[in-house]
Structures are given as C-alpha cells and as structure tokens.
Amino acid sequence: MSKAIILYLHVHQPYRVKPYTIFNAGVDHQYFDAPGGDRTNNADVLTKVAKKSYIPTNRKLLELLHSYPDFRLSLSITGTVLEQLEKWSPEALRSFQKLVETGRVEIVGETYHHSLAFFYNREEFEVQVEMHRNKVKELFGQEPSVFRNTELAYNNDLAYWADQAGYKGILAEGWDPVLGWRSPNFMYQPSYTDNIRLLLKNYKLSDDIAFRFGDQNWSEWPLTADKFVHWINATDGTNFNLFMDYETFGEHQWGESGIFNFLHHLPEHWLATEGNTFMTVSDAVESIEPVDRVDAPQTITWADTERDLSAWLGNGMQQEAIHALYGLGGDIIKTNDWDLIEDWRRLQTSDHFYYMCTKWFNDGDIHAYFSPYENPYDAFIAYMNVFHDLSYRLASKSREE
Amino acid sequence: MDRLLCIYNANAKQNYYNKKKKMKILMLGWELPPHNSGGLGVACYQLCKSLANSGCDIEFILPYDANHDIDFMTVTPAHPQGVEEIIKSGIAYDSYKYIYSDGTEQWVDIFGQQLAYEKSVDCMVDRMEFDVIHAHDWLTFRAAIRAKAKSNKPMILHIHSLEHDRAGGQLGNPLVHEIEYIAMMMADRIIAVSNHTKKAIMREYDIPADKIDVVHNSIDPNMLEPLDGENAYQYIEKMKQHGYKVVVNVGRLTIQKGLMNLLLATKEVVAREPKTLLLIVGTGEQYYELIETAASLGISKNVIFTGFLRGKQWRDVFAISDLFVMPSVSEPFGLTPLEAVGYGTPSLISRQSGVSEVLANCLKVDFWDVDRMANDIVAVVRSPALRDELHRNAYQEYQKLSWNNAAQQLIQRYSEYTNGVPI
Numbered sequence: 148m149s150k151a152i153i154l155y156l157h158v159h160q161p162y163r164v165k166p167y168t169i170f171n172a173g174v175d176h177q178y179f180d181a182p183g184g185d186r187t188n189n190a191d192v193l194t195k196v197a198k199k200s201y202i203p204t205n206r207k208l209l210e211l212l213h214s215y216p217d218f219r220l221s222l223s224i225t226g227t228v229l230e231q232l233e234k235w236s237p238e239a240l241r242s243f244q245k246l247v248e249t250g251r252v253e254i255v256g257e258t259y260h261h262s263l264a265f266f267y268n269r270e271e272f273e274v275q276v277e278m279h280r281n282k283v284k285e286l287f288g289q290e291p292s293v294f295r296n297t298e299l300a301y302n303n304d305l306a307y308w309a310d311q312a313g314y315k316g317i318l319a320e321g322w323d324p325v326l327g328w329r330s331p332n333f334m335y336q337p338s339y340t341d342n343i344r345l346l347l348k349n350y351k352l353s354d355d356i357a358f359r360f361g362d363q364n365w366s367e368w369p370l371t372a373d374k375f376v377h378w379i380n381a382t383d384g385t386n387f388n389l390f391m392d393y394e395t396f397g398e399h400q401w402g403e404s405g406i407f408n409f410l411h412h413l414p415e416h417w418l419a420t421e422g423n424t425f426m427t428v429s430d431a432v433e434s435i436e437p438v439d440r441v442d443a444p445q446t447i448t449w450a451d452t453e454r455d456l457s458a459w460l461g462n463g464m465q466q467e468a469i470h471a472l473y474g475l476g477g478d479i480i481k482t483n484d485w486d487l488i489e490d491w492r493r494l495q496t497s498d499h500f501y502y503m504c505t506k507w508f509n510d511g512d513i514h515a516y517f518s519p520y521e522n523p524y525d526a527f528i529a530y531m532n533v534f535h536d537l538s539y540r541l542a543s544k545s546r547e548e
Numbered sequence: 549m550d551r552l553l554c555i556y557n558a559n560a561k562q563n564y565y566n567k568k569k570k571m572k573i574l575m576l577g578w579e580l581p582p583h584n585s586g587g588l589g590v591a592c593y594q595l596c597k598s599l600a601n602s603g604c605d606i607e608f609i610l611p612y613d614a615n616h617d618i619d620f621m622t623v624t625p626a627h628p629q630g631v632e633e634i635i636k637s638g639i640a641y642d643s644y645k646y647i648y649s650d651g652t653e654q655w656v657d658i659f660g661q662q663l664a665y666e667k668s669v670d671c672m673v674d675r676m677e678f679d680v681i682h683a684h685d686w687l688t689f690r691a692a693i694r695a696k697a698k699s700n701k702p703m704i705l706h707i708h709s710l711e712h713d714r715a716g717g718q719l720g721n722p723l724v725h726e727i728e729y730i731a732m733m734m735a736d737r738i739i740a741v742s743n744h745t746k747k748a749i750m751r752e753y754d755i756p757a758d759k760i761d762v763v764h765n766s767i768d769p770n771m772l773e774p775l776d777g778e779n780a781y782q783y784i785e786k787m788k789q790h791g792y793k794v795v796v797n798v799g800r801l802t803i804q805k806g807l808m809n810l811l812l813a814t815k816e817v818v819a820r821e822p823k824t825l826l827l828i829v830g831t832g833e834q835y836y837e838l839i840e841t842a843a844s845l846g847i848s849k850n851v852i853f854t855g856f857l858r859g860k861q862w863r864d865v866f867a868i869s870d871l872f873v874m875p876s877v878s879e880p881f882g883l884t885p886l887e888a889v890g891y892g893t894p895s896l897i898s899r900q901s902g903v904s905e906v907l908a909n910c911l912k913v914d915f916w917d918v919d920r921m922a923n924d925i926v927a928v929v930r931s932p933a934l935r936d937e938l939h940r941n942a943y944q945e946y947q948k949l950s951w952n953n954a955a956q957q958l959i960q961r962y963s964e965y966t967n968g969v970p971i
Contacts, residue, residue, distance in 0.1 A: 168923040169820060463933035505909075505941050524911055527934055528927040 149422040150379070151386050153346060153431050154220040155318065156393040157295075158243075159261050160196065160228040161498035163187040163519055167529045172536040178490060186519035190235045193228075197236040200397035205242035207396075207410055212249045215414045219251045219425040222393070223295055226259030226275075226282050227496060240286070247287045253427035254283050255318070256291030262495035263297055263459060265305060266446075267473040271480075275492070276312075293317065293428040297497050299348070299390070299449040300456060303442065306337030306345065314343055316432035318390065320449040321347030325441060332384025334435040338442040344432035345441055348390040348449060352379070357391040361404035369405065372412035380420055385435050390449070451506070459500040464527040469500060471534050475541060482544045490537060494530070502526035570605040571962050574678035574695060576669065576688035580623065583614050586800065587883050588708050591741075591765050592684055596621050598955035604962070607676065609691075611665045612644060626668035626691075658687070659723070666690040673698045679966045682958075684708060686724055689731035702736040702965045707745055708765075712752045713878040716803035729753050737961060741765050741881040742902025748878070763958060764906050765881040766951045772890045773863060780864040784825065788868070792823045793929040796869040796893070798862070798884050799876075801832030806875035806898060806915045808834075808841060813875075815845045816922035821929045824850060829865050831856040866891035870935055871928045876901055877915050885910060889946045894938035896924050906949075909941035 165181035165188075181187040211218050224243065232240035246252045258264060259279040264272035276294075283289055293316040294309045301319035309317045321331025329335075331347040355375065359365045367374070379387050392399065400406040417423050426434070450458045460466055472494055479491045502518045503526045520526040575596060579589035596606050597620055606621035612634045613625045627634065628646075635645040643655045646664075656664065669691035681703045683692035689705065696703040711720035711728055719725060732738055732753055738760045740746040746760045779785055784794060795814070799805050807828065814826045828838065828851065835853070842851040857865065866872065872888035872895040879901035886903065888895050897904050898915040911928075913920045928935050 168919060169816075169926050170919055170923070462937050464931070464937050467931060467933040505937060521912070522908070524909075524934060524938060527931075528924060531927060531931060531934075532923070 148385065149424065150384065151424050151426040151431060151435075152379070152417060153386050153388045153426055153428060155255065155388070155390045155428060156220065156222050156395075157391070158201075158222060158224040158228055158393040160189070160193055160225075160231055161261065161496040162227055162231075162493045163189055163192070164494075164499065164526075164529050164533055166525075167532045167536075169532055169535075172532050173539050176490075176536060176540060178533045178536075179493065189231060192519075193231045193235045196394060196398055197232070197239040199402070200394050201232075201236070201239040202242055203402065203407065204393070204396040204410075205239070205246060207407055208246055208252075209242070209249070211411070211414055212246065212251055215418060217418055217424050218414045219253075219427045219430065221253040221255055221293070221428045222246070223255040223257050224283075225257065225261040226279050227261060227493065229282055229286060244287060247289065251427070253293070253429055254287055254289045254291055255428060256280060256283070256294045256314070258297055260492045260495050261297050261497055262492070263300065263456070263469070263497050263500075264473075264495060265296055265300070265308075266456075267469065268476050271476060271495075293346075293432065298456075298459070300446055301443060301448070302446045303338055303444055306340050306343060306443070310337070310340040310343040316344045316346055316428055318346050318388075318428070319348070319443070320447050320454055321349055321388065322447050322454045325443050325447055329439060329441075330384055332382065332387055333439075334386060334431070334437045335439055335441045336437040338440050344435075344437055346386065346388050346428060346431060347441070348388050350449070352387060353389050353391050356389065356406075356409070357395045357399065360395075360406055360409070361400045370409065372409050372416045375409075375413070376416040376420075379417070380423075386426070386431050458504050458506065459497050462503070462505050464505075464523070465500045465503045468503065468527060468530055468534070471531070475538065478541055478545070479537075482541065484544060487537070487540055487544065494533065494537070499526070499530055503530070570603055571680070571959070571966055572605045572678040573599070573607070573962065574673075574676060574681045574701075575606050575608040575621070576681065576683040576691050576695070577608055578611060578685060578687045580608070580610060580616055580618070583612070583616075587765075587881065588685060590883065591708060591881075593618075594766070594768055594771070594951045595954060595958075598951035599958060602952075602955050602959055604959065607678065609669060609672070611661055611687075624672075626665050626672065628664045628668050629671070631664075662687045662690065666694055670694040670698070680704060680962050682706060683731075686711065686728045686731070689727050693731060693734060696734070703734065704737045704739060704961065705731055705735045706739040706741075707732075707749060707880070708741055709880045710745065710748055710752065712748055713745075713880055714802070714804055716806075716877045735759070736965075737761065739763050739958070739961075742905055744878070744900060744902050744905065745880040748880075761957065761961065763954050764902065765883060766906075766949045766954055767883060767886045767890070767946070768951055769890060769947055769949065772887065775863055775867050775891065776860070779868050780861050781868050784827075784868055787825060790823070792825050793821070793871075794825050794827060794869045795871045795873055795925055795929070796827040796829065796865055796888075797873050797875070798829040798857075798865065798888075799874070801828070801830050801834040801838060803834065804877055804879070805832075805834075806877045807838055809915060809918050809921065810873055810875045811838065811841050811845060811847070811851070812918045813921035813925060814842075814851065815847050816919070817925045817929065818847050818850050820926055822850075824925075824929050826851045827854060827865060827869065828852070829854045829857055829862070863891060866893050869893045871896060871925060873921075873925065874898060874901065874903075875913075875915055875921060879903070886946060886949070889939065889942045892939065894928070894935060894942055896921065896928070907942060907945060909938060909945055911938070 162179040164178050258275040294314045295318040299320050331349045335345040337345050447454050503523045505523050577592045580593050581589050600620035608621050608623045609626050616623050630648050631646050632649045633647040643657050646654045673695045681692050681695045684706045685708050692703050711724040732755050740760050740762050743762050746762050749755050817824050842848050866888045872893045874897045876898050881902035885895040885897050896911040899912050900915050904912050911924045
C-alpha cells in the first residue's frame with residue numbers, strides 16, 4: 148500500500164492593537180502602529196519572524212523541492228500576513244512565491260483576516276474568503292480549491308458550505324471524540340455533503356514536531372527524521388496529515404533545537420521506502436478514496452486540550468468584545484468607507500480574542516507566550532478602547548450623511 | 549571503627565535531640581489583633597499561628613497589656629520597672645498612658661515607648677529560654693539588639709515596612725532610619741515581605757542581597773469574617789441602581805498610599821463616565837488635603853470620604869464596590885487587595901507593591917501613571933465582563949493562599965540555627 152505525507156503549514160500574523168487608551172479614543176484613529184520596541188509593534192514582529200523562520204525555512208524547502216521531485220507541501224497564508232510581508236519583508240514574500248513557482252506547493256483557501264466570521268456573519272465570511280482568493284491569485288497565480296477555516300474551526304455546517312462553494316477538500320483536527328475508533332490516517336467525507344473530502348490532522352505526529360520537538364524532558368527527545376519516519380512506516384494508513392503552524396520552524400522551535408536539520412532529512416528517509424510519497428492537499432483528495440463519513444455537529448478546533456473555541460470565546464470579555472464588534476457589522480458596511488471597514492475587519496482577527504484568554508492555570512503557558520500583552524485584561528482594555536473609537540467614527544460618519 | 553561508631557552515635561543523638569526538642573522563638577512585636585492599627589498585627593498573628601501549628605514554641609512580647617484570645621503561643625506584656633499598667637489608646641503611632649505603681653500617670657510618645665520596650669525586654673531576657681530572636685519592624689529592633697547582646701542567640705529581623713516606605717519614598721525620620729540601618733547591619737538574617745521590599749533594603753540601606761530572604765505575606769481565607777445582613781450602604785446601593793459604579797480605596801490617608809494620583813485619575817474617569825463614585829475609607833494626615841484637592845479638581849460630588857471604619861461597615865465597603873484601587877507609592881506587601889477579592893471585588897494595584905508579586909489576576913499600573921490608572925478604571929466601569937472575569941480568576945488564586953508556605957520557609961531558616969549550621 149502506498150503512503151503519503153500531507154505536509155501543511157499555516158502562515159499568519161495579525162495586526163496587533165497598540166496599547167490604546169481612553170486618551171487615544173476619539174482622537175487617534177491609528178490602532179496598529181505601536182512605537183518601535185513595543186511588543187505590539189507589528190513591523191518588529193514581522194521582520195523578526197521573517198528572519199528567524201520564513202526566510203531560512205523557505206530556503207530549506209526550496210532546496211528540498213529541487214533535490215526531491217516527489218517532495219510536495221501545502222501552505223495557507225492569510226491576507227493580513229501577506230500585506231505585512233509586502234510592506235516589511237518583500238524578500239520573505241518573494242521566497243514564498245519561489246516555492247509556489249515550482250508547481251509542487253499548493254495554497255489553501257481561508258478568510259483574508261483570519262477571522263471567526265463564519266460563526267457570526269456569513270455574508271462577511273464569504274467576502275473575506277473572496278478577498279483572500281483574489282489576493283492569492285494576484286501574488287501566487289493560484290486559485291485555492293481546498294479550504295481551511297481559522298484555527299481549523301470546523302463543523303458540519305462549514306463542510307456543507309465548502310461543498311456548496313465548490314471546494315474539493317477541507318481540513319480539520321483529527322480529534323478522537325469525532326473520529327471514535329477510526330484513524331486520522333485515511334481519507335474521509337463529511338456527513339451531509341455531495342463531493343467534498345475531509346483531511347484530518349494527525350495531532351500526535353504533528354505535535355511531536357510542532358510542540359515536543361525541542362522538549363528535552365520528552366521521552367522521545369531527541370527526535371530524528373529517521374525515528375519519525377520509522378514510526379509512520381510502522382503505522383497503517385494512506386495519508387499522514389502533518390498540519391502545523393509554519394512558525395514551528397525557527398520560531399516556536401528555534402534553529403538551535405535542530406528543527407531545520409530534521410526537515411532537511413525528512414524527505415530522504417521517507418522516500419527511501421518504496422511506495423512512500425508526499426502529496427499536496429489537492430493531490431490527496433483527488434487520488435485517495437474516502438473510507439467513511441465523519442459527523443461533526445459540534446465545532447472543533449486545533450487548540451488546547453479542549454479542541455473547541457473556548458480559547459477565543461470562552462470567557463465573558465471575549466464574548467463581550469466579539470459581540471460588540473460584529474454588532475457594528477451592517478452599519479459599517481453601509482458607510483462604504485474603506486478605511487473604516489478595513490479597520491473593522493482587522494479587529495476580527497482571532498488573535499485579538501486569543502490574547503484575552505484567561506485559561507492560565509492549564510493551557511496558560513502557551514497563551515502567555517503567544518501574547519504581546521502583559522495579561523489578558525490589558526489586551527481586552529486596549530481592544531475595547533479601539534472599539535469605542537470605531538463606534539465614534541461610525542457615529543460621526545452617520546451624522547455627516 | 550571506634551571513631552566512626554562514635555560519630556554515628558553522636559549524630560543519632562543529635563537527630564533524636566532535634567526531633568524531640570521544640571524550637572523556641574522569642575518573638576518581638578508591636579501589636580496583635582484585635583488591638584491592631586493595621587496590617588502588621590494581622591500578619592504577626594497569622595504567621596505565629598502557622599508557625600505554632602508547625603511545632604514552634606513562641607513567646608510573643610507586646611508593649612502593652614490587653615486580653616487576647618490566643619492559645620497557640622504565650623503573649624507577655626513588656627512592663628518597664630515601676631509601671632503598673634500601660635493603656636493603649638487608638639492606633640500604633642499614638643501615645644500610650646503609663647500608670648506607675650505610685651499612682652502617677654504619664655503619656656509617652658512612640659519614641660519613648662520604643663525605648664521603654666527595649667529596657668523591659670533587656671530585663672526579661674535573663675529569665676527566658678529561646679533559640680532564635682525574631683523581631684518585627686523598627687519599634688522592636690533596639691530590644692532585639694539587647695536580647696542578642698545578652699543571649700548571644702541569632703537575631704532575625706522581619707521587615708514589614710521601612711521608614712523609606714512610610715515616608716513615601718523620602719528619607720523619613722532620620723532617627724528611625726538609623727535604628728533600621730544599624731539593626732539590619734547587625735542582624736544574622738533579614739526577612740522581607742516582598743521582592744519590592746528586599747530591593748528597597750538593598751538600595752536604601754546598603755544591605756547585601758544574600759543576607760535577605762523574601763517570605764511573602766499571605767491571607768487565610770477562613771479568617772475573613774463573612775458578610776451578613778443587608779449592606780450598610782443603602783444610599784450607595786440606590787446610586788448603583790441608578791447606574792453608578794463604585795471605586796474604593798481602603799487605607800491610611802498618608803503620602804505612602806498615593807491617593808493624590810488616584811484623585812487626578814478620578815477626574816479623568818468622571819469626565820468620561822460621570823456616574824462613577826470614589827469611596828475613600830480611612831483617616832490620616834492627608835485627610836483635609838485630599839478633601840480640598842477633590843474640590844479643586846471639581847469632583848467633590850463623586851468622591852465620598854467615610855473616615856475610619858471597622859467591622860461590618862469595613863467589610864461591606866468591599867462588597868459594594870466594583871473595583872478596589874491601591875495606588876500606593878510604595879507598599880511593602882499590601883493585604884487589602886486580597887481582602888477585597890475575598891469580599892467579591894477585583895483590584896487595580898500599583899506595581900510598587902509586594903502583593904502584585906503574588907496576585908496575577910488583577911490590573912497593575914505604576915503609581916505615577918495617572919493616565920493608565922484612569923484608563924483601567926474606565927475599562928472596569930464600562931465592562932461588567934472585565935470586572936467579573938478579573939474577580940473570578942483572582943478568587944481562584946485567593947482560595948489557594950495560606951500562611952503555611954511562609955511558616956515553612958521560616959522554620960527552614962530557624963532549623964539552620966538550632967542545628968548549629970552556620971548561615
């Protein structure tokens with residue numbers, strides 16, 4: 148039986164809100180321009196990540212694509228990070244384009260603003276997916292045919308929507324309560340759909356790389372490509388879905404951990420066995436037959452031990468903030484004021500709500516690491532001050548007319 | 549072989565002796581509840597209780613006579629010779645009335661009491677048996693030095709507050725500063741109630757870092773008296789029904805507490821959220837100055853001074869508030885934010901406080917950052933979700949607190965002395 152590794156990396160950076168106070172509200176309408184040195188300065192973060200992760204990883208990936216004709220991978224890149232790359236690291240953007248030019252790197256569709264709009268405003272969600280499609284076409288000359296929602300947030304409704312919208316495949320977390328006794332290493336079809344295929348992340352293998360790789364207390368440390376390939380070879384399945392944040396390479400796992408060396412040797416060891424190959428997500432959904440249907444009435448995501456939306460919407464602050472923002476929706480769109488609408492969209496990025504997460508005592512360390520704010524309350528306060536300014540701009544706009 | 553056996557036997561004997569023997573602590577303190585003026589008495593009481601539960605034998609010397617409902621240690625008043633009775637009036641920094649055996653009376657100020665306490669302890673030490681001297685704050689330090697000189701036992705100084713803190717970051721009273729300085733130089737070991745205090749000891753008194761241990765204060769959630777009946781502030785309840793939000797500060801009205809900045813911040817808050825009330829609970833030398841400042845800022849309608857409160861009135865003020873603010877210029881520890889959490893109110897505290905080192909779920913600002921203070925108060929006034937989330941998480945932290953960690957850290961230190969291990 149032939150086996151394929153489906154490597155899929157997610158690239159994203161939000162527009163972080165600066166430490167915006169009540170003294171800014173009503174006066175200063177620039178929300179995302181923190182001064183240099185502040186942890187919410189977007190240019191600083193982007194240039195740092197480009198240097199530590201995007202540029203060296205792309206160099207390695209391009210080298211592998213040249214050395215191994217069977218090496219393939221898929222990427223999703225949000226609109227917000229593409230804009231920031233255009234502004235602050237054209238070099239990194241060019242390196243992504245070079246990968247896609249090989250013809251063996253596929254771009255996956257999603258919302259432009261990395262938002263949770265699917266759950267709050269379907270019309271807005273579709274606009275953002277369309278915006279992303281246009282941006283990808285413009286920069287990479289590709290049209291996405293496989294979809295992933297923000298944070299892999301997935302349920303039957305989303306599968307139905309994607310099926311109707313003409314996507315061939317969709318990505319989700321291979322979470323045990325949804326799979327039951329089944330393995331994520333096969334192709335599935337979502338319940339109540341006609342054509343679409345479902346690829347489920349093998350979270351154990353993915354997290355071995357994304358989370359545990361550099362952990363010296365892990366019993367399997369150090370993880371070599373040889374050992375990793377050995378595990379997959381010994382496992383049943385047609386497709387091994389390794390889904391992770393792109394920043395795993397060089398940022399979450401620093402270069403010093405040996406992560407680039409691991410990546411370097413992965414194709415060599417994997418392809419050494421007859422029948423083993425790499426596939427993009429489209430290759431996989433076209434060539435591998437589904438073995439069963441998967442039902443997902445509840446929303447699952449790829450985050451935390453709960454694998455639900457609680458990291459973004461679990462507490463009162465997060466709910467208050469997101470309800471306030473989407474509550475402006477119709478009126479904002481009606482203004483036709485592009486700046487206002489774009490600010491509203493940037494504020495939909497899921498990261499803002501993640502920074503307000505208070506699950507400190509269990510998943511806390513990870514949240515703290517990924518937040519540029521001292522605590523979730525500061526994140527909420529700055530966000531709501533911006534919200535008040537946005538409402539103020541909307542009100543003054545309405546008065547003008 | 550004989551030699552080894554000999555050492556073995558000696559060790560076994562020593563171990564047996566250590567297990568058997570209770571550590572005897574001579575504790576020198578200035579106040580205990582219910583006759584306390586503030587946090588010092590409560591901290592000493594809780595700490596001693598926890599130490600006693602862990603097997604320490606404590607004799608606590610107080611500078612006055614009073615009835616205490618305490619069974620876990622011996623409380624002894626320090627009487628100067630010829631004095632029949634000492635009557636404590638009001639709070640720690642007030643004068644005491646000394647009644648002599650011949651019937652004459654004398655009012656003694658704080659410095660005089662401190663000297664009298666020293667003399668009494670000096671006389672008492674000869675008759676007492678103890679392993680370690682543990683003294684709390686400058687008023688007891690001269691007595692501690694006497695006790696050390698006479699007994700040659702190790703002296704541990706526990707710093708709950710420095711003259712530097714009380715003076716709001718200034719030098720303060722040079723006589724007090726001198727006592728603190730000399731005592732800390734002579735001490736075998738110094739305990740600071742926070743890293744904030746440890747740094748101040750190093751910076752203001754030139755004490756090397758490795759002589760100072762940080763042992764954070766704590767709170768015993770079971771000790772908090774429960775709320776009962778309807779809230780004492782019916783007027784404020786009514787205002788809340790009309791949409792008002794209540795911000796409160798509880799403490800002495802002194803420069804150390806940073807209340808001027810809170811008033812400046814409140815002006816900005818009221819400009820944006822006029823239905824905000826600030827309750828200032830307590831008394832102190834800044835009382836009139838603060839009232840005048842509130843008036844000149846044009847926020848008198850929004851600022852309520854309640855004066856000094858105890859008991860139900862004190863508890864209810866926490867319960868009725870939406871936010872507790874402690875803007876202290878320098879707060880060695882600062883227990884009130886934890887009490888506020890216990891009564892259902894989240895807090896905004898200055899980073900220049902010890903409690904900010906142990907409480908994660910609260911808002912933190914620098915004491916001088918008036919704009920940020922206003923910003924955060926407005927946020928809580930506007931958002932019940934923020935208030936509730938802050939309190940919910942802080943309460944989880946609060947429930948895990950106890951004095952046990954502090955006691956264990958101290959016992960570790962004590963045992964290093966009683967086992968003859970040099971520090």
